[in-house]
Amino acid sequence: MYHPRFNLHIGTGPQTVIRDIGRMLEALGGLMVVSLLIPLVWQEFYAIPALLVSAAIPIGLGRFLHQRFASASDPTRYHGMVIAASGWFFVALFGALPFLLIAWTVRLDPALLRVPAETATLAAFTDPLNALFESMSGFTGTGLTMTDDESVLPHTLQWWRTFTEWVGGVGVIVLTAAILSRPGSGSLTLYQSEARSKKIHPSIVSTVRTIWWIFLLFTFVSIFALFLAGMPIWDSINHAMTGLATGGFSITDNSIATYDSAVIDFVLIPIMLMGSIAFPVHYLMLNGDLRNLYQDLQTRWVFLYMGAGSALVWAIVYATGVYETAFAALRYGLFQFVSAATCTGFQTAVDATNVALGSWPAAAQLTVTGGMVVGGAAGSTVGGIKLIRALTLAKGMRFQIAGVFYPDSAVRRMKIDGRSLTPEESHREFTEAAIITLLWVLFLLVGVMVLLVILPDTYTLENVLFEVASAQGNVGLSAGITGPESLPRIGKVLFLFHMWIGRLEIIPILVTMRSALHYLGGYK
Numbered sequence: 001m002y003h004p005r006f007n008l009h010i011g012t013g014p015q016t017v018i019r020d021i022g023r024m025l026e027a028l029g030g031l032m033v034v035s036l037l038i039p040l041v042w043q044e045f046y047a048i049p050a051l052l053v054s055a056a057i058p059i060g061l062g063r064f065l066h067q068r069f070a071s072a073s074d075p076t077r078y079h080g081m082v083i084a085a086s087g088w089f090f091v092a093l094f095g096a097l098p099f100l101l102i103a104w105t106v107r108l109d110p111a112l113l114r115v116p117a118e119t120a121t122l123a124a125f126t127d128p129l130n131a132l133f134e135s136m137s138g139f140t141g142t143g144l145t146m147t148d149d150e151s152v153l154p155h156t157l158q159w160w161r162t163f164t165e166w167v168g169g170v171g172v173i174v175l176t177a178a179i180l181s182r183p184g185s186g187s188l189t190l191y192q193s194e195a196r197s198k199k200i201h202p203s204i205v206s207t208v209r210t211i212w213w214i215f216l217l218f219t220f221v222s223i224f225a226l227f228l229a230g231m232p233i234w235d236s237i238n239h240a241m242t243g244l245a246t247g248g249f250s251i252t253d254n255s256i257a258t259y260d261s262a263v264i265d266f267v268l269i270p271i272m273l274m275g276s277i278a279f280p281v282h283y284l285m286l287n288g289d290l291r292n293l294y295q296d297l298q299t300r301w302v303f304l305y306m307g308a309g310s311a312l313v314w315a316i317v318y319a320t321g322v323y324e325t326a327f328a329a330l331r332y333g334l335f336q337f338v339s340a341a342t343c344t345g346f347q348t349a350v351d352a353t354n355v356a357l358g359s360w361p362a363a364a365q366l367t368v369t370g371g372m373v374v375g376g377a378a379g380s381t382v383g384g385i386k387l388i389r390a391l392t393l394a395k396g397m398r399f400q401i402a403g404v405f406y407p408d409s410a411v412r413r414m415k416i417d418g419r420s421l422t423p424e425e426s427h428r429e430f431t432e433a434a435i436i437t438l439l440w441v442l443f444l445l446v447g448v449m450v451l452l453v454i455l456p457d458t459y460t461l462e463n464v465l466f467e468v469a470s471a472q473g474n475v476g477l478s479a480g481i482t483g484p485e486s487l488p489r490i491g492k493v494l495f496l497f498h499m500w501i502g503r504l505e506i507i508p509i510l511v512t513m514r515s516a517l518h519y520l521g522g523y524k
Helices: 010-034 037-041 047-068 077-095 097-108 120-126 128-139 155-170 172-179 185-193 204-228 233-244 255-259 262-275 279-286 297-319 326-341 362-374 387-405 423-454 461-472 489-504 507-520
Strands: 414-416 419-421
Touching (some): 010 047, 010 077, 037 047, 047 077, 047 097, 077 097, 077 128, 077 489, 097 120, 097 155, 128 155, 155 204, 155 233, 204 279, 233 262, 262 326, 297 362, 387 414, 387 423, 414 423, 419 423, 423 507
16 A cells, blocks of 8 residues: 555565565574574583574564565665564664573573573573573663672573674674675665665675774774783773774673773773764775774764763863862773763772762763763764764754854855755754754653662662663663662663664664554555
């Protein structure tokens, strides 16, 4: 049936959507098969059956859907949004299986599998909601967790948590396009639906493969740098992957604070910054064009605003006496603001230091919250509203106000990111940035209001605002609210939604929800 509001033949839509979701599930199952190497290396043989079943389900279902609707048409922009939103949800849903099935394997203790003793941390994943929360947090690159002590998890689940963030940082659709390559406009539409616009090569398949080569190169460099800084090799592998993907999952109970090493802290800062710079810029710099460090608008502002924000946090925590020395204030203030603004979520300010992030002055917490809201460059691995939108809003407001002082006959153009925009183009881009920012703030406020109702009075307004901004910005820093026991079930469902919309920048989620309501209402 033709629907005038979408300007497309909706009857062909479901097949296209289902076919491409099937492709994504096939790719997800492949990731689980690759992960079988971990229980073999660490001799966690009891985890192998659960991982095999976890892989077989999405591979089987995905292959059936892919082949059943193989002849479906290429996705339109509308289809791309629905595929991105629903595909990411189903990837998170099926990605929860390793957490759930391994936890239940240990709980049921089959006689032949020689399972270890059950810990409270692993037992939390016998609850499907906790398993889904961990998976969604991983694939969206958020890093909020349902674990009490990550260090006691089996190495298989430590790896799976890391692997979900590493893949999710670049994008599930980018991975699918790279592995199950399908040239043409359909792949480009899906690539753009994942909040990306710039291509590295004319071919979209070549673009996504180049992105993955860059990501692999930086991952190995990061692992080597952390190992040289004194981090054990298993820890280096996991933290390099989640740091570069700006995800923030750790394999230790106190995140990076566990190592209590200024050297490791300062090595991680450039790793997180690399993840917050757009991949096309990395490609140009790797080819010798280093001018992009200062000529590219977003890259220039990555360093400017993160430097300014870090300096402000440093001044606040030092002036208020949180830390006794200027160096300690610089070390913790710089690391935590960069971790927030790059949407990584590693923490060095935890209870073990007696100055947990949730105990910082309100001004410092709100400054870090601002970093989480903005995020880094579009086209990178970060969340938030993105730097280009913040800059578009700022330049757009100045352009609109300045227009009052010009005659109607004046020919004016707004310049942004090396482009000279006509009034019509500038109005369109300003409107888009304003809509997404407004929706971002509205959902943030709704989340804050719900949490204020369901949480005890021990949490302050700045704690709640911080936590919701962390979930929606896909950051993962916590003021102590998120946990398997501390966060009520309503709060977990709420954060699942916030992480989901934060990763896909809201619009695809709203389009998908509206489409679902139309179909439920009788549209075909």
